[in-house]
Amino acid sequence: MVAVLAQRVASLRPRRRLQLAGLAVLVLALLLAFFYIRSEAADPEIRNDVLLNLRELEKLDAEWDANILRAHIGRAPATAALTTQLPRMRELTTRLGEAVTATSGAPVRTAYSLLRDAMQRKELLAVQFGRHNPPLREALVYLPPAVADLKTELGGIEGALAPARLVVRLDASLNALLTEILRYNVTPNPPLAARIDEILGDIAAQQIAFSPAVVEKMDALIKTSRVILVKRPLENRLEAHIAATATGAALDRLGREFDRAFDTELAVRERYRGYLFGYSAFLLLLLAYAGMRLRRSYRIIGEVNHRLQAANENLEHRVAERTAELEAQSKQLERLAQHDSLTGLINYRQLTRLLERALARANRRDSVVVIMFIDLDGFKAVNDTYGHATGDLVLQMVARRVQEKLRAEDALARLGGDEFVIMLEEVASREGALRVAQLALDQIRSVTEADGNPVTISASIGISSARGHLGAARGSAALLAEADKAMYDAKSSGKGGFVVSPSAQWLAPGQGGAH
Numbered sequence: 309m310v311a312v313l314a315q316r317v318a319s320l321r322p323r324r325r326l327q328l329a330g331l332a333v334l335v336l337a338l339l340l341a342f343f344y345i346r347s348e349a350a351d352p353e354i355r356n357d358v359l360l361n362l363r364e365l366e367k368l369d370a371e372w373d374a375n376i377l378r379a380h381i382g383r384a385p386a387t388a389a390l391t392t393q394l395p396r397m398r399e400l401t402t403r404l405g406e407a408v409t410a411t412s413g414a415p416v417r418t419a420y421s422l423l424r425d426a427m428q429r430k431e432l433l434a435v436q437f438g439r440h441n442p443p444l445r446e447a448l449v450y451l452p453p454a455v456a457d458l459k460t461e462l463g464g465i466e467g468a469l470a471p472a473r474l475v476v477r478l479d480a481s482l483n484a485l486l487t488e489i490l491r492y493n494v495t496p497n498p499p500l501a502a503r504i505d506e507i508l509g510d511i512a513a514q515q516i517a518f519s520p521a522v523v524e525k526m527d528a529l530i531k532t533s534r535v536i537l538v539k540r541p542l543e544n545r546l547e548a549h550i551a552a553t554a555t556g557a558a559l560d561r562l563g564r565e566f567d568r569a570f571d572t573e574l575a576v577r578e579r580y581r582g583y584l585f586g587y588s589a590f591l592l593l594l595l596a597y598a599g600m601r602l603r604r605s606y607r608i609i610g611e612v613n614h615r616l617q618a619a620n621e622n623l624e625h626r627v628a629e630r631t632a633e634l635e636a637q638s639k640q641l642e643r644l645a646q647h648d649s650l651t652g653l654i655n656y657r658q659l660t661r662l663l664e665r666a667l668a669r670a671n672r673r674d675s676v677v678v679i680m681f682i683d684l685d686g687f688k689a690v691n692d693t694y695g696h697a698t699g700d701l702v703l704q705m706v707a708r709r710v711q712e713k714l715r716a717e718d719a720l721a722r723l724g725g726d727e728f729v730i731m732l733e734e735v736a737s738r739e740g741a742l743r744v745a746q747l748a749l750d751q752i753r754s755v756t757e758a759d760g761n762p763v764t765i766s767a768s769i770g771i772s773s774a775r776g777h778l779g780a781a782r783g784s785a786a787l788l789a790e791a792d793k794a795m796y797d798a799k800s801s802g803k804g805g806f807v808v809s810p811s812a813q814w815l816a817p818g819q820g821g822a823h
């Protein structure tokens with residue numbers, strides 16, 4: 309799988325491969341950031357805040373309950389005490405709501421909404437409770453002394469204003485009312501309410517027998533008793549409903565769910581810390597692998613470079629060698645092209661080249677160029693008698709001996725076989741040229757022994773010459789042909805001598821220099 313992937317990647321274009329590598333690095337970095345963020349330690353401050361808020365809310369709720377209870381038993385300093393905790397409780401509930409949004413988990417949200425509903429219900433009920441409680445409290449506070457007061461007044465009027473029978477009856481009714489009202493206040497129930505209602509009816513029926521002042525007090529008593537009759541069960545019901553809102557239980561539940569959510573969050577972060585650790589190890593391995601690959605690549609590149617450098621140096625060396633070889637070969641070829649291989653003298657080609665230049669110079673200087681065509685006499689016999697090698701040796705000796713007698717600027721060429729040519733420049737006179745011809749002849753004749761064998765050779769020499777502009781205009785080929793012809797003339801007139809071509813040109817006597 310990995311190998312197939314690597315092969316695919318390797319087959320991509322370099323630009324595409326670079327893009328892919330960038331994308332891979334981005335994904336790896338994003339994954340690292342994700343694990344890092346998810347593994348970050350949960351802020352303990354949030355947990356502390358939530359717990360402190362919950363504790364304060366519990367405390368305020370308990371105080372609220374205590375205030376309601378105090379109001380119920382008539383010890384509340386004022387009904388305002390029933391709502392003093394509310395602003396702070398609302399604030400704490402809102403803060404808990406914010407903590408809920410920061411904490412994940414449906415159970416926490418459910419517990420929070422239950423608490424909020426309970427709080428709202430309780431608040432509403434507490435307001436209603438606060439409305440009904442004061443009249444009830446006043447009635448309960450008012451009734452016993454009012455009964456006692458009326459009874460005292462009845463004692464004073466006994467036998468005077470009303471018949472004693474009626475006074476006794478009202479007194480008994482008042483006693484019964486107080487007893488039943490006190491019982492009703494503790495346990496309000498319909499039979500007791502019916503009984504009180506009956507007593508009140510009885511008291512009302514007796515009013516006609518008493519003075520208006522007493523009737524007024526009786527009315528007040530009846531009214532107060534009816535307030536108690538109505539408000540007492542109402543307040544009890546409200547109180548029961550307040551208790552049923554169970555804000556304490558809702559707070560407990562929310563506290564538990566918060567704890568659980570925080571613990572779960574901690575466990576999740578702990579798990580991600582593990583992932584982060586593993587992933588970091590994986591990244592390190594990846595990095596080490598990449599480093600290794602890079603090092604290997606560098607090593608290979610270094611080796612390839614080294615080899616290329618060595619190959620380059622070797623190539624340069626070989627090229628230099630080959631160039632030197634070629635130069636040497638070229639020089640050799642040039643030399644071969646210009647020289648005769650047996651004697652080392654220049655050949656016909658080179659001779660004509662030198663002759664052209666010499667004629668050009670003669671043209672400029674109005675000087676004389678002389679050509680002497682030499683053909684050995686009796687050379688064939690040497691070959692035939694002693695063999696080709698001896699003949700070669702004789703040719704070499706002739707070349708060397710004639711060359712010895714010439715100036716550096718003179719030229720001696722071998723045209724092939726036993727034919728030689730001497731070229732002289734700046735020849736002052738015909739006599740000078742003939743002296744050179746004679747010298748050459750002597751030198752050739754001086755070869756009398758080769759390879760221990762006696763030889764007898766001579767030469768026939770044809771001489772031609774060209775002077776200045778006119779001579780140069782005749783050209784090298786004509787000059788050579790004239791000399792050749794003169795040489796044949798020399799041969800035909802008996803060999804061993806020289807003949808000057810009739811077309812030879814010379815300087816006028818007195819114009820001459822060197823030869």
Ligand SMILES: Nc1nc2c(ncn2[C@@H]2O[C@H](COP(=O)(O)OP(=O)(O)OP(=O)(O)O)[C@@H](O)[C@H]2O)c(=O)[nH]1
Pocket residue numbers: 650683684685686687688689691695696697698699700703724725726
């Ligand atoms: N050893 C040797 N012999 C050569 C060479 N080139 C030509 N020859 C021989 O030289 C001889 C030249 O012949 P000829 O010029 O007729 O000989 P010759 O005896 O001088 O006769 P004439 O010129 O008529 O006086 C021939 O036998 C050729 O084979 C060479 O390079 N080396």
